[in-house]
Amino acid sequence: MLIGKALSASSINLYKRAWQLFKVFTAESSLTWEFPVSEQTVLLFIAYLYHKGYAPATISSMMSALSYIHKLASVPDPTSSYIVRKSMTTAHKLKPANDSRLPITEDILEQLVKTSRQAFQNVYLSYLYPAMFLLAFHAFLRVREITESDHTLAFSDVTLTDKSITISFRSAKHSAGKHQEAVVTAVDNAFICPVQALKQYIGKRGCMTGPLFMLKGRSLLRREFVTTLKAMLNIAGIPAGRFNSHSFRIGAATSSAAKGASDAQIRKLGRWQSDAFKRYIRLP
Structure with missing residues (x-):
C-alpha cells in the first residue's frame, strides 16, 4: 500500500505502459521473457524504441520504469550499467528534443x-x-x-x-x-x-x-x-x-x-x- 503511494497516478500509468511496450518488444523480437532483465535485452529495447521513432525523453521514461521494478524486487538494475547509460546519451545526441513551445511574455x-x-x-x-x-x-x-x-x-x-x-x-x-x-x-x-x-x-x-x-x-x-x-x-x-x-x-x-x-x-x-x-x- 505504501509503495503504491510513493508514485503519482501519472507515473503509475506511465510505468504500466512501459511494461506493456516491453512485452510487445520481446514478442516481436522473439525473445524469451525473463526477469531480471539482462543488460543485452535492455540495449535491444533501447534500439527498438529508437527505431520506432520514440523521443529520447520517452525512452528515458521507459528505462525509469524498468529500473523501478528491479529496485522494487531488490535485484540488480540493468539500466544503471555504463553501456546502457552511454546508449541513452547517444540517443539524445542523435535525436535532440525539438521543443517548439513559445513562452508567455x-x-x-x-x-x-x-x-x-x-x-x-x-x-x-x-x-x-x-x-x-x-x-x-x-x-x-x-x-x-x-x-x-x-x-x-x-x-x-x-x-x-x-x-x-x-x-x-x-x-x-x-x-x-x-x-x-x-x-x-x-x-x-x-x-x-x-x-x-x-x-x-x-x-x-x-x-x-x-x-x-x-x-x-x-x-x-x-x-x-x-x-x-x-x-x-x-x-x-x-x-x-x-x-x-x-x-x-x-x-x-x-x-x-x-x-x-x-x-x-x-x-x-x-x-x-x-x-x-x-x-x-x-x-x-
Whole structure:
C-alpha cells in the first residue's frame, strides 16, 4: 500500500505502459521473457524504441520504469550499467528534443488578462482565468498545480496579504515529499499584478474550503484550462498553435533570465532540482 503511494497516478500509468511496450518488444523480437532483465535485452529495447521513432525523453521514461521494478524486487538494475547509460546519451545526441513551445511574455500576459476581462459574459470566469494566468506565470506553476491532479493547490495552501502571496506546496513533481514554498510579490502594472488579481478572484469565489481555482465546486480540468488559454490568445489576435499550459513556466524562466536573474535564482523560483530549467529559457 505504501509503495503504491510513493508514485503519482501519472507515473503509475506511465510505468504500466512501459511494461506493456516491453512485452510487445520481446514478442516481436522473439525473445524469451525473463526477469531480471539482462543488460543485452535492455540495449535491444533501447534500439527498438529508437527505431520506432520514440523521443529520447520517452525512452528515458521507459528505462525509469524498468529500473523501478528491479529496485522494487531488490535485484540488480540493468539500466544503471555504463553501456546502457552511454546508449541513452547517444540517443539524445542523435535525436535532440525539438521543443517548439513559445513562452508567455509579460506583454502577452497583459493581453490575455485584458481579453479575458472582456470576453466572458460570466463575471466569475472573467476573474477566475486572469488569476490563474497571472499566478501560473509569476509563481512558475505547473499546470497540474492549478488543475485537477494529485498536486492541485487548495485554498488553504495560499496566504494572501496586501503585497504578497505565499504558496505552500503539500506535494509537487520531483519534491520527494519535501515541503516547498513560493512567495509572489505585487507588481506595479495593475493588469499583470498577481496579488490584485487573486484578491479580486477570491472576492468572487469566497473563502470556502476546496481547490484554490474552482469551477462549479470542483477543480478545473487541464483541457478546460488549455482550451480557454488558446481561445483567449486567438481572440487577442495571437496565433495559439505553439502555446500551451507550459508556456507560462517557460515564459517565467525566460522573463527572469532576461531581467538578469542568476541560474541559482531561476532554479529556486521554479523549484527545479537540476539544470533542466535551462531548456525553458528562450532568449535570442
